[in-house]
Amino acid sequence: MDCVRILYLMDKTTLLLASNSPRRKQLLALGNWKFIVDVSDVDESQQESESPKDYVLRLAKAKALSAVEKTQGGDLIVIGSDTAVVDADSILGKPTDSEDAARMLNQLRGHTHQVYTGVTLHRVRDGKTLSELCVTDVPMRDYSDDEVAAYIQTGDPLDKAGAYAIQHPDFQPVESMRGCYASVMGLPMCHVTRALQKLDIPPLANVPTACRKLLNYECPVSGAILRGEM
Numbered sequence: 001m002d003c004v005r006i007l008y009l010m011d012k013t014t015l016l017l018a019s020n021s022p023r024r025k026q027l028l029a030l031g032n033w034k035f036i037v038d039v040s041d042v043d044e045s046q047q048e049s050e051s052p053k054d055y056v057l058r059l060a061k062a063k064a065l066s067a068v069e070k071t072q073g074g075d076l077i078v079i080g081s082d083t084a085v086v087d088a089d090s091i092l093g094k095p096t097d098s099e100d101a102a103r104m105l106n107q108l109r110g111h112t113h114q115v116y117t118g119v120t121l122h123r124v125r126d127g128k129t130l131s132e133l134c135v136t137d138v139p140m141r142d143y144s145d146d147e148v149a150a151y152i153q154t155g156d157p158l159d160k161a162g163a164y165a166i167q168h169p170d171f172q173p174v175e176s177m178r179g180c181y182a183s184v185m186g187l188p189m190c191h192v193t194r195a196l197q198k199l200d201i202p203p204l205a206n207v208p209t210a211c212r213k214l215l216n217y218e219c220p221v222s223g224a225i226l227r228g229e230m
Contacts, residue, residue: 013201018067018080019186023167027187028079030211031196032204040066040080044093052086056118057131064120064129076124077199083186085138085162087113092162098152104163105151105173110142113162117183121195130195134188134225136179138166143173167215180225181217190225 015035017028028035040063046055064080071078085092087108095101119132151171157163164173166184174184182189193207208222224230 013075013077015196015201016067016071016076016078018063018078021186023185024081024187026214027182027185027189027211028192030189030205030214031193031207033196033201038067038070040064042066044082046091052084052089052091052114052116053118053133053135055091056082056084056116057120057133058118060118060120061122061129061131064122068122068124071124074124077196077201078122078124079192080120080122081117081187083115083117083161083183085113085115087162094159094161095157095163098158101152101157101163102148105143105148105157108140108162108164108173109148110140112137112139114138115162115184117186117188119188119191119195121192121199123199128199130198132188132191132195134180134183134191136177136181136183138174138179138184139176140173141175143171147171177217178220180221181215181219182211185215188225190222194226194228 015033017024017035017037018040020037020039025037042059042062044059059082060080064078067078092104095104115136115138117134120129122129151157156165156168166174180188189207189211193203208219212219
């Protein structure tokens with residue numbers, strides 16, 4: 001496709017992020033795309049015998065399509081995303097209370113679990129849909145009981161899957177990350193960028209550089225993801 005056509009599409013196309021997560025909004029803004037936000041309301045219950053991969057991909061698509069139903073058409077690309085904290089094939093959702101948060105943090109302490117993030121992009125004008133999956137190993141440090149108690153007192157774990165935020169400045173639960181940090185926050189930006197490029201929407205900024213700067217993290221996988229190698 002020629003440059004004039006691409007510029008025309010970029011000018012006419014708006015992204016719709018089907019999430020009210022401040023972290024996802026912050027990450028999507030790294031590409032300098034024009035985007036709006038509309039929250040999707042879907043049942044996030046895990047189906048019987050559903051794998052973590054199938055779970056996050058199903059919910060990402062459901063969120064995107066739910067947002068599409070509320071649009072008035074137009075040249076929109078809707079982005080749905082879902083993230084699950086997975087330990088020994090068990091999905092850890094948001095804790096029900098402080099006691100449940102402590103249980104999850106104790107379960108995750110001192111070993112590596114996985115974070116699965118599914119992303120679906122749906123182009124409204126022709127119905128084209130693309131899905132991406134990012135799986136990241138997350139090694140948790142051996143934090144103390146006192147640290148867990150102090151973190152829970154902040155209230156931060158109570159609306160987080162797995163009862164933690166990787167980016168929390170004081171608790172800092174994770175050590176020696178070697179995967180996609182942005183995915184653990186909820187939106188793997190190199191996967192999003194790769195999918196948007198397949199829809200003829202290139203980024204208007206250097207996403208890997210902007211992501212590294214925002215997260216203060218030297219990502220070892222961004223190049224391979226953008227090249228389609230993982």
